[in-house]
Amino acid sequence: MSDPDVLAHLEALRAHDLPTHGGRTLAYVYDSGLADADAVGRAALASFGATNGLDPTAFPSLAAMERDLVALARPLFHAPDGAVGTVTSGGTESILLAVQTARDAAAVQRPAMVVPTTAHGAFHKAAHYFGVELVAVDVDPTTMRAVPAAMAAAMDALADRLVLVAVSTPSYAHGVVDPVGPVAAAAAARGVRCHVDACIGGWVLPWSPYPDPWDFAVPGVTSLSADLHKYAYTPKGVSLLLHRDPALRRAQFFASADWPGYTMLNSTMQSTRSGGPLAAAWAVTRHIGDDGYRVLVDRTLAATRELADAVRATDHLRPVAEPDASLLAVATDDALDVFTLADELSSRGWFVQPQMAFRDLPATLHLTLSAATAGGLDDLVVALRESVDAAVAAGPVVVAPELRAAAASLDPATLDDAAFDGLLALAGLGGDGTVAVPERMAPVNALLDAAPPRLREALLVAFLDRLTR
Incomplete structure (x- = not known):
């Protein structure tokens, strides 16, 4: 394969990834918005x-x-x-x-x-x-x-x-x-x-x-x-x-x-x-320098505060805590769930990370803001409010009581591959030894949220195992 073909194939593979620039991926990546800093780093x-x-x-x-x-x-x-x-x-x-x-x-x-x-x-x-x-x-x-x-x-x-x-x-x-x-x-x-x-x-x-x-x-x-x-x-x-x-x-x-x-x-x-x-x-770090980081941090923190204010002003949403830095966790009321909200934001070009409930702490939406996000904050707020309306119209995902009870009764330590394949199929993540990631993850995340932590871990390990076979 010639060099141009190799590089073209790499670009084709990257087409299925989340964007690493533009500030719309609010987890996993961090974007300064400085093209010259990116070039120096590369x-x-x-x-x-x-x-x-x-x-x-x-x-x-x-x-x-x-x-x-x-x-x-x-x-x-x-x-x-x-x-x-x-x-x-x-x-x-x-x-x-x-x-x-x-x-x-x-x-x-x-x-x-x-x-x-x-x-x-x-x-x-x-x-x-x-x-x-x-x-x-x-x-x-x-x-x-x-x-x-x-x-x-x-x-x-x-x-x-x-x-x-x-x-x-x-x-x-x-x-x-x-x-x-x-x-x-x-x-x-x-x-x-x-x-x-x-x-x-x-x-x-x-x-x-x-x-x-x-x-x-x-x-x-x-x-x-x-x-x-x-x-x-x-x-x-x-x-x-x-x-x-x-x-x-x-x-x-x-x-x-x-x-x-x-x-x-x-x-x-x-x-x-x-x-x-x-x-x-x-x-x-030498290219950006102390003064450069001060500007980037000021921009990021201002955007984080502005987004927290917008969340407070949006029906059905609330910040879980006042952000001390550049991260914001958002909870919903009973009119919708964070998993459907994440799907709706994704359909509008914004990747956010749903976080499962833990002990007495609610499920939340995690947003990591970076300097590049600040430039698109108005668009993010519009997408957030449109997504809330759509998620309220759809209603919260309901996990069937019998499925919730079955999940609570399972011991992941005693499950074999066949049982895990059945559970993955039930969760909408595949079956028969294969895996698939659905376009809308809300039903999957709601089921994982209902599962005890050890079972949730085991299901995701089984998913990763089959994804990498």
Whole structure:
């Protein structure tokens, strides 16, 4: 196949993807709206695509750029001069490393960590991978923020098994900043590390008017993660994990000389890792600069506030919480459901992310705004209100009582492939070993929302398994 044919085929495949530019995809992607910054990032990505971060002595340019990014981030997060950092592949890897480092440094039997129920799912993944018990503490149902007294009580219940406490700035689900100060103080009083997950807010809050300390300015904060491929608008995937001092980071490193090859030495979960994303992050952050980020953040936060006001002024909708940064969670009344609303917005060219109900927290619509979204905000509000009218006319999706009861009675641990195929067919996601994604996802999402979390997880794992066969 000739080069033009190869590239044309790639473009044909991309035609089925969500748009990554234009500000209409309100999850997964982040668009600055700056074509020149995108061009710089792509050029750096290509230039360093063949380099390998496995050995910094072989590619000293990568080590230099990593040090530069950490030096750039240190004053943004009020980190002390001795703070150290590592570039990772994304927020999940940064969180995994924070948990693994805390576990290995503590070296206790049956280690455990305390997080709010709104902490990112990456903490659950870390708990699963590293054998760390995760204790999730309910948030305040009015503010959606962690409750310091409840977090402290959970810390005391775990006693000497506790290795880490974490908070979000802000939480992905609801866009609010947890009370870092009192939680970090409680952790410090018990001699425990406190991690701040600023993966989605780390490149927003330093230029925002948020009034309370949330980073290393808070005594007791020992580590912090911040993604550059989010609001630093760099190509994916790049995140930073910072520790207050080198001693706190030491357990993060892995070395193995117990084989006849080279001595394996890694600072992250990966061994081989392309230098392309690192170089692209280095280039884009310098291209945009401090003043540029201030402009982008101002534009994004203004759009977020304006959208929250529009939601409040729209019948049947309400913001779940006042947004602290660039994320907005929206709930509906009983006249419609968020799943139908998401479908209606999608049909009008706006991708939003429905979030399932959890414990006493309602199902919501998640909207991540970026700088590029601001230019189309009027169109978004029009589409939102048209979508509400259409969803009210259609009425909420109703899951048959017998189907709801059947879902509640199933044990995913005992289901075989044939049973899962039947459930996938019932959910509208395929059957007979094949899968299909329907154009309208509301009935599927409503059924998944009704399913207990373990069954929901099992169904989606079965879907992914068949999708990738």
